Amino acid sequence: MLDRVLRVAHLTRAQVTDGIARVSESLQASAPEVLASSGRAASHTVAMLLALYFLLLDGRRVVEWLWSVSPLQARQTQELLSEFRNVSHASIVGTAVAALLQGVLMAIGMSIVRVPHALFFGLLTAVASFIPVVGTAVVWVPACALLAATGHPTSAVVLAAWSLVFVVGGEHVGKTLLLKGGVEMHSGLVFLSLLGGLQVFGLLGIVLGPLIFAFFLSLLRMYKRDFQRQAAEVH
Numbered sequence: 030m031l032d033r034v035l036r037v038a039h040l041t042r043a044q045v046t047d048g049i050a051r052v053s054e055s056l057q058a059s060a061p062e063v064l065a066s067s068g069r070a071a072s073h074t075v076a077m078l079l080a081l082y083f084l085l086l087d088g089r090r091v092v093e094w095l096w097s098v099s100p101l102q103a104r105q106t107q108e109l110l111s112e113f114r115n116v117s118h119a120s121i122v123g124t125a126v127a128a129l130l131q132g133v134l135m136a137i138g139m140s141i142v143r144v145p146h147a148l149f150f151g152l153l154t155a156v157a158s159f160i161p162v163v164g165t166a167v168v169w170v171p172a173c174a175l176l177a178a179t180g181h182p183t184s185a186v187v188l189a190a191w192s193l194v195f196v197v198g199g200e201h202v203g204k205t206l207l208l209k210g211g212v213e214m215h216s217g218l219v220f221l222s223l224l225g226g227l228q229v230f231g232l233l234g235i236v237l238g239p240l241i242f243a244f245f246l247s248l249l250r251m252y253k254r255d256f257q258r259q260a261a262e263v264h
Contacts, residue, residue, distance in 0.1 A: 070160065073231040080233075105251055112247045113240065124235055128158040131165055131196050138191035142184040144172065158200065165196050218242060 035041065084091065092110060099106040136151025144150065154168045169192035176185035226238015 069231060073233050074159075077233050077236070101251075102255075105255070108251065109244065109247055112243050115243075124159075127200055128155045131155060131158045131200055134195045134199055135165065135169065135192070138169075138188055138195065139172070141191065142176065142181075142188045144176075144184075144188075154196065164200070165192070169196065218246075 035045065095110065096103075096106060099109075101109070132151040132155030135154035136147045139147035139150050150168060150172065154165050157163075157165050157167050160167065169188065173185045173189045173192070176182075176188060222238040222242035223235065224238075226234025226236075226241070228234065230237050
């Protein structure tokens, strides 16, 4: 059977062996970078949890300190703090809800193609959604490959299409809409702030990206509303 497949593909056993050896070398060469990326993701997660812990513990003291050192007017400082509260709430809640939505959609997709223990894979997908870059692909890509390898190509194609359209697409669309509902930002800006935050800060960028962008927009609104009006009154 193998010889017939090789003849149809116009390949020899030596070519297949050489290709496997090259793939193995590539995997060995990329292994250190994969481990380093995993270590960075783990360290970012620990830093995010520590920052969240201290913000929850001493959040009121931090707000009082910001009030005391802010060079802005009290109304402007209050506006910035309100913006921080709204955006941080939307970011955290949006990320958690998006992860839950992906888990439910993956469980439905697994049930459609009759994969055993669909609920477990849905839970695994919800956890994997917090992994930067690869995300839920660490669950559904191996599942599709395993279905294809075990003689279920139709189920593999259906699961891949379902995952790309509903799980991956639902993450970007759902998270963008959830974040937009909590802050006064265009959905395109929210999406770009998420991508920029992930690129610059890693996993912390899920929260920091929208926060920084929201602060920037708030400062621009303040400048246009207050400082430009004062300059016009002076002239």
